[in-house]
Amino acid sequence: MxxxxxxxxxxxxxxxxxxxxxxxxxxxxxxxxxxxxxxxxxxxxxxxxxxxxxxxxxxxxxxxxxxxxxxxxxxxxxxxxxxxxxxxxxxxxxxxxxxxxxxxxxxxxxxxxxGCHASAFILAVRPLVDAGLLSPDALISATSITGYSGGGKSMIAQYEAASEPKLTSPRPYALGLTHKHLPEMMAHTGLKNAPVFMPIVGNFYKGLAVTVPLHLSQLRAGARPEDVQQALAAHYEGERFVRVLPLRDPATLEEGAFDVQACNDTNRVDLAVFGNDQQILLMARLDNLGKxxxxxxxxxxxxxxxxxxxxxx
Structure with missing residues (x-):
């Protein structure tokens, strides 16, 4: 047909x-x-x-x-x-x-x-709420770094003209704390409070990574990084476009940094959990023009x- x-x-x-x-x-x-x-x-x-x-x-x-x-x-x-x-x-x-x-x-x-930021945030956070690890009343924050293609044709032209020195540095924006993705980030995770959200545009074409930092004390009593990684793995079992990385992904730690552009030119989302006995970093990356x-x-x-x-x- x-x-x-x-x-x-x-x-x-x-x-x-x-x-x-x-x-x-x-x-x-x-x-x-x-x-x-x-x-x-x-x-x-x-x-x-x-x-x-x-x-x-x-x-x-x-x-x-x-x-x-x-x-x-x-x-x-x-x-x-x-x-x-x-x-x-x-x-x-x-x-x-x-x-x-x-x-x-x-x-x-x-x-x-x-939305691009929202997709990464929701896919990372929703499983924790559904599993009862993170309360809907939680007060959390998130940072997202993205390539300049997310700003559309005008921003692409601005960056590719390379005429402004300030564009060589990462630029935090939406400083009024009213980013347009916030309503869907709440509605589709079940959170009752908007996260404190800081998006950052970088001097690269595409790729996006959202990071949600959490103290283990913000999670269900007794929760460990292992529980968070396992909740993600269970939620996305069988999903072809979502890859849950091993806890404290050895390949990432060996490289020494999280590659924001690793999902470029795919429809894949990578989810990662890094943590110790007090804190975790919950991370999601995707191609902002793809997934x-x-x-x-x-x-x-x-x-x-x-x-x-x-x-x-």
Whole structure:
């Protein structure tokens, strides 16, 4: 069977990458909009309603507008913006979230693609909450370092022009403590309090790693680093796109540093636990353009269509 797919916002970073994933697919007919009609509402509406699956690679306001253009019961929307990630009626496009998530994605006609920082954070923290190791009331923090491609075309151009010395150093941002991924980071982990979250953009194209530091005293009484690693391993047993590293991963310790870019050009997430008898570092890394964006969107589409989940990835 051939499915018709339209990418609304096909010239953006996420849209372009989705097209790359779909290019070799024999089961996909890509519907394209003429360059001079990309802002033509009538033409966009026609293509959105002609598609079996439509990806919305747009700013939040435009994604909401596009969603209202769909007037049939067939088109499945997969929104890569922040607009619908905590909206009732929209399935969260993270199949590994829990055992029932694939069923929700399969049956949904509205799917919200997770954010890059949020995907790494949620995949690291949710198993601890589900296992009762971390209380939903916990007060925690997280740091995320990411490549500059996460800022889209304007930031990519800024970095690749290499005209500003300040861009050679890591740059913490979102210092108002209201990063747009925070609502989904809470909603899909079960945390009742927003983490103190510091994202940092670095002078490299792609790759992302979230670190959640925890005192063992913040966890269930008697919990050890082994319990945290085992909770992750149990939660993701059988998941092809999530790899739980051995406790205090020997390869990482031998290298002396955690490689932020080790998952680049894959749809994989690596989860790691480093710890002693007082503290742990809970870490997750992914390709911010792959599992953190376009790869996740295609994976959700595959789940929804009922085809092999890794097709094209």
């Amino acid at each position: 051939t499915y018709k797919v339209f990418v609304d916002g096909q010239e953006g970073t996420t849209g372009l990458r989705i097209h790359e994933y779909l290019a070799a697919r024999g089961d996909i007919e890509v519907l394209r909009i003429d360059a001079d009609k990309r802002k033509d509402a009538a033409e966009r509406s026609r293509l959105l309603n002609a598609a079996d699956v439509a990806f919305l690679c747009l700013p939040d306001v435009a994604s909401r507008e596009a969603a209202f253009m769909v007037n049939n019961s067939n088109t499945c929307l997969i929104d890569a913006s922040t607009a619908h990630r905590t909206t009732p009626g929209w399935a969260f496009g993270l199949p590994e979230l829990d055992r029932g998530q694939r069923t929700k994605i399969r049956g949904a006609k509205r799917i919200a693609n997770p 953190g964006a376009s790869g996740a969107a295609v994976q959700a589409m595959n789940v929804h269509l009922g085809v092999d989940e890794g097709l094209g990835l």
